[in-house]
Amino acid sequence: MTPAPIPFVGWLTFLTLAGWLPPSSLAVPSDSNLIVEVSTERDLVHSPLVVEVGQAASKGEYLLIPESGGLPIPVTIFEGEPQGQRILRGLLPTLTTQDGKPRTERYRLKPLGDRDAATPAFAFRAGRTPGSLELHQGDELITTYFDGTADAYKPYFHPLNAPGGTPVTRGYPMSPRPGEPTDHNHHRAFWFTYGEVNDFDFWAADPLNEKGKPNPRYGRIRPWNTPEATSSTSTPSTPTARAGVGAASLTTVLRWTNASGERALLEERRTTWFYGDTQTRILDSDITLTALKEPVHFGDTKEGMFGLRVASTMDVDASKRKEGDPARSAGGRIVNAEGLTNAEAWGKRSAWVDYSGPAEGRIWGVAILDHPTNLNHPTAWHVRTYGLFAANPIGRRDFNLGDHEQGPFTLAPGEAIRLRYRVIVHPGDERQGRIAQAFASYANPPQVKTIRP
Known part of the structure; x- marks a missing residue:
């Protein structure tokens, strides 16, 4: 018998009773x-x-x-x-x-x-709408997680805020800001999807793109909702949320299905935020995709995968907008690890890309770092001057990559792939954000050991 799903707005109470979230703060530990x-x-x-x-x-x-x-x-x-x-x-x-x-x-x-x-301290709080969970640090909202069941076909984070509360992601279509472009309804702030999975499109899938006429090729990414053993975890109906000083994490278990609800993939994702200084936000995303009962084929498309849409004043094209347009600015800048900028960075393989530009009167940057163990590292980048910013480790044809690059692939039943990314929200451009040095630290982490005197 399948248990009834727990309403998202009741998560805070449920997580507390289940021991996943403390009533107010973590217990004070004994001396160590x-x-x-x-x-x-x-x-x-x-x-x-x-x-x-x-x-x-x-x-x-x-x-x-x-x-x-x-x-x-x-x-x-x-x-x-x-x-x-x-x-x-x-x-x-x-x-x-x-x-x-x-x-x-x-x-x-x-x-x-x-x-x-x-x-x-970080703290999770029940969101204002069904299917949402807010992450705060002190009195400041960092982001809100939406499971997508209320308004979309995938989970997403919106907004992604810089320290001080400045959004570095576009508000449309969830909460449009004056002058924002309204293209690409499916670019919901910060997300993870792909455009060709067993011939279904999870990238463009969005109710706003259907215009009242369901598209049978659109896939869905939903909370798992059915307890079922896997190789690495049991599959809970609700996220596992943990928060304290220094760090917070949200673990979600999701199902990728076709329009009829038939499951193809199990997704296990842990997103961890770290407290740095008052100017920088850092999050790590650790994602595992596991094929279920049938093979899962990832096709060749530019439409993927780990992506966000930067705030419209930050995009490179912001300088081209009309005088008086609230989304007009001096324009942003894209740069990759090899120094290629703006349109030249599209489709190129690189260990990291940084997208910086003005937002609410200050220059902010967002960097995405591709972990060295990821498929086809360094990844190709679906990064556009209009504001799209995505790492795509699979697409090849649209990026004009050679045949020697591994492109489409198939997961056998029970087979899994792991992908890891680091996101850094920082003031200034990639030099001020020290993104090259940050990638070196990501690729070569320190050796850490614990010692009992």
Whole structure:
């Protein structure tokens, strides 16, 4: 018997009762003598700290106190993700090396106790509409997750806010802003889909594109809603939301189906936000797609995959809009790791791309980093001067990539593919955001170990 799905607006109560979210904050942990040692052979920039601590420390909120002096690092130990482990999550400060010599830093784990006002905690709150869940840091909205059941055919995050509350994603069609272009109804702020999966289109699929006439080729990405064992997890009906100082994570289990509801793919996605400084937002997305009972074929198309639509004042074409148009600006800039800019970056393979431009009177940038273990790294980029910004590891034909590039592929039943991306919202352009150095830290993370004195 299939249990009735839990309404999204009731998640906060449900998650609290289930032990997935605390009633107000995580329990104050007991004192710990744990030492966290971080070693690196290169400068670390925008580098999250994720380490299993086992039974060495209880779940809760902590500070990492550097033995060499300096500011403490707010971190949280989460329990039960993944597979019952205790995981410490936070963000390391910038660590620089000298003369090419390796650097080692040691930190003592200290319970946070009374919350320091300088380290505002993340918190999930029930959204204002069915199917939504808000993420806040202190009093500031970071983003809202929509499961898509109320207004779309896929989950999405909207808006994606820079520190201070400035949206760096387009508002249309969810909450249009004056002067915004109204093209591409399916570009819902920040999403993950693909245009050819077993001949179904999950990219353009959107009720607004159907104009009242259902399109049988449109796929759906929905909450799983049916408990069913898989190789890595049981499939809950609701997201698993965890939040504290230093980090927050949202894990969703989704089904990719055709228009008739027949399931093709299981998607397991963990999105983790890290607290850096007051100017930078960092999130990691870890996605696993598993074929179910039948083979799943990913076709050759430019329409994919890990994408967002930047705020209209940030796009390159903003300078071409009419005088007096609220979405007109000096225009933005696209640049990839090889230095190709704007239209030249479209369809090219690169380890990262940065899109920067003016938003609410200030220059903001958004960078997407492609993990080195991803399929076809460095990925091709479906990034447009009108504001679309997407990493596409599969498409080949439209990008004029050679036959030697792996393109379309098929997952056998039970076979899975894992994709990881890092998103950095930062002030200024890619140089001010130190995106090249951030990718080096992403590709070559530090060695981390825990020590019990």
